[in-house]
Amino acid sequence: MAVNTTSTRYPWLVLSVTSLGVLLTLLNVGTLNVALPVVAKHFNANAETANWILLSYMLFNTVFILIFGRLADMFGRRRLYIIGLSIFTVVSLLIGLAPNIWVLLVLRAIQAAGGAIVITNTTPLLTDAFPEKTLSKGLGINVLIASLAQLAGPVVGGFFASTLGWQWVFWFNVPFGILGVIWAATTLRGMESKGTREPFDxxxxxxxxxxxxxxxxxxxxxxxxxxxxxxxxxxxxxxxxxxxxxxxxxxxSKSPLMDLHLFGQRRYAMAYVAAFLNSFARSAVVLLMALYYQTINHDTPFTAGLAVLPVTLGMLILSPVAGSLASRYDARVISSLGLALSGVGVAILIVVVGPYGLFVWAAIGMFLVGAGSALFLTPNTASIMTTIDPAHRGTANGLRSMLQNMGQVISTALSLMLVTAGLPKALQASVYAGNEASLPPGDIHLLVLGFRVALVAMLVATVIGILASLVRGEKSAA
The missing domain is CATH 1.20.5 (Single alpha-helices involved in coiled-coils or other helix-helix interfaces)
Known part of the structure; x- marks a missing residue:
């Protein structure tokens, strides 16, 4: 039975569909941030290969997000969303059966394609379904669900890696993915996009x-x-x-993959730049702190997952507030304030990271990072999406999502490089050994210094992001 798209209930039904997709795809990222040492140990992966257990997904997801944002405008969002969630679900099952690290990396790339289709269609589906006056509320709840995913991700990953085995880090996606596909196929039946039918770049x-x-x-x-x-x-x-x-x-190009003409409008350009820098600064914090607690404190993956909860707890608490503020104040003010809050959190982490740092201060720093990011995301996204031609919302959101993912993947690669750069080559793999890492006492300070240098890079990106957000101009300039 087709859903009545004119019903006042329909936007919230669409939100329930996209929320499940966001929940699964973002859980997938958070679970592996904590479970990485366990997966690397199972496959006897060295430092170079362990990097790519994370980076293979991030790289392909980043590129595919831009591609599928364009395809969604051409061929319709409903069809691609269902295909993407189906791919993600099937590949999650296959990853747990991977016989070696190379098969796992290939499957992670395919899984990234499915996740990219889901993510790139989420915001356009919501923008199409919600009236403009309530869109900020819908987007705020979507960010709230994303926060829940990131809140649960490290804990879920740590639990499965410590108890049932690394395979369940991926297998737990399967039943929820099946449910999500069925619910999307039913709920979005009347939501087919007209598409642009322009050539593919x-x-x-x-x-x-x-x-x-x-x-x-x-x-x-x-x-x-x-x-x-x-x-x-x-x-x-x-x-x-x-x-x-x-x-x-x-x-x-007449039909570009990335519409660079959007960057000719200062409000758009700075919103995109700020989105990239916010993602760059925030994304690596959970990974760095999860590795830090396992390597330096010798915590289990589950305990490390609990330790990084303040980041996503901050996002969880501030997301509803951000949705409300975004509908009342200009995005420039709220987004810049959010970035500043995150910057304070990163600065606290730089000071307290070390063998004798108090967890309470680290928790405060991580909470501020998450809270600031939540305060930034909703108004910044709304400022981009509400003034885009509906026929090109997939492309615009694909560009936004791609830049955020690009920030994540570059941040991850750079931060891991900075953490290990000061260590002797023989000890670099110890970063991925988790609580089984065996570092000579004389080398621990090198690892702590690496974590601090990586966090300094995150702080610098946050400061630049604040400046980019502030110079975007008033709303009337859009």
Missing amino acids: VSGNILVFFALGGVILALSEGSTLGWSSPIVLLGLAAFVILTPIFMRIEWT
Whole structure:
């Protein structure tokens, strides 16, 4: 039976569909942040390969988000959303059966495609369904669900990794994924997008994949292979050479993968830049602190998962507040305030990280990081989506999501590189050994210094993000 799209209940039914998709895809990221040492140990992965257990998903998810945002505008959001959630669910089952690390990495890339389809369609589906006057409330709840996913992710990952085994980090997705597919197929039956039917930008897709892949390869391997390694230099060269070519093609294309003309409007441009920097600054905090508590404090994955809860608890508490404030005040003010709050949290973490740091201060710092991010996300997203032509909302949201994911993947690669760069090569793998890490007492200070340097990089990105958010201009300038 088709759902009546004119019903006042329909927007909330759509929100229930997208919430389940967001919950699953973001849980997947949070669970592995904590379970990474257990998975790496099972497959006897060295430091280089362990990096790619996380980065393979992030890289492909980032590129696919932009691609599928474009495809959603062309062929309709409902169909792609159901396909994406189906792929994500099936591959989650297969990952737990992976016979070796290479099969796991390939399956993670395919899983990333499914997750990208879900994420890139979530905000456009909500924007299409909600009236503008209540859109901020719907987006705020969506961020709240995302916060819940991130809140539960480390705990769920730590629990399964410590008890039932690493396979259940992925297998728990399956029953909920099946439920989500059935619910989406029923609820979104009357929600087919008209689409734009414009040509698909093949060259743009290829260029952005190899350019982004190049910089991630260089960052992830630089500290282990050396910055003069041919592989690292090749990755940097790919990024430096292909990025301007990509931008030139996108600027002149009639149907670009990334509509760079949006950056000609200051309000849009700065909102996108701020989204990237917020993601860059926040994303690595949970990963860094989870590894820190396992490596330095020798906590179990489950205990480390509990220790990083303040980040997502902050997001959980502030998300409803952000939705309310976003409908009353200009995004420039609220988003900038959120970034400033996150910056204070990161600064606290820089000071307290160390063998003798008090957890209460670390918890306060992590809470502020999460609270500030929640305060930033809803108004910043609403400021982008409410003034976009409905036929191009998938592309606009795909660009926003891609930049946020790009911030996440670059942040992860850079922070892991900074943490391990100061360690002797023989000890770099200890970062991924979790609570079984065996560091000589004389080398612990090197690891602590690495964590602090990585957090300083997050703080610098936050400060730049505040400046970008403040100069976006007043709402009337949009």
